[in-house]
Amino acid sequence: MQEKDYLKDIKEIKKIMNKSTRFLSLSGLSGILAGIYALIGAFLAYRTIKNYFYIGKYDSINPNSIELKLLLIAFFVATLSIATAYFLTKKKANKEGQTLWNTTVKRLLLHFSIPLIAGGFLSLELLNMGFFGLIAPITLIFYGLALLNASNFTLSNIKYLGIAEIILGLIAVNYIGYGLYFWAIGFGVFHIIYGSIVYLNERKS
């Protein structure tokens, strides 16, 4: 009788320590969906580039239109992913009796966004200087660093996703020109795999 109470106390201590430092309501489904959006985006980008170079739908009036198209695709994929993550995570947090805008979320976003913003600015600089080939490796590496940094403030297994993205980015440096494929793997396939793991864990508990 007594013994059970004490075990419950220890479990309660662990639960509160976790809950007060980590935001654990990340939705696995939103990871899967983000991965699918990324794969669709990569496919559309691939088609755009193929049309441009091989089929010769070269738009002589506006030669910049391909860059614009690619940027638009990237923008839509990012916006859709963030919106999906926001709504599904909010839903999950509400179900668990947590508000979305609390200390743990703020801490998580802060630590996640610092490497991400640094990587974003670096990418813009590289674009300006014409180093297009380095954009994919750099974005993957910095995204991985952001995830690694965030892993202390959310589901701790997200660090494995971060490490995987970093390694993929470092490999991608050796294959300049194939950035789109690495993006599809890093932002598409990896998200689907990690999202599925989180999703399965959610259903187990």
Add this chain to the structure above:
Amino acid sequence: MSLIQNINKVFDHRIRLGIMSALMVNESVDFNTLKELLAVTDGNLASHIKALEKANYITITKQFIGKKTNTKYRVSETGKKAFIKHVDALEKIINHKKR
């Protein structure tokens, strides 16, 4: 018998245990965060905080953000030691009974 004696009576309550757990792993925690974390009412939380304060286990700082007061709680050195001792005692009892 000696196993039970290190159990701290002040911590022998779910909410007090919860408050201490949150303060141990955070620099400071404010009232509303504690309330949400432990899913308790204002009055209930306040009375348990008072008990911990009385034992000198936590310290309280009040700040003004605009016109609103923001009360933050921190664990004191005494509180830290007492809590660690309590958790050690809990673990020892559990391990002892397992055998």
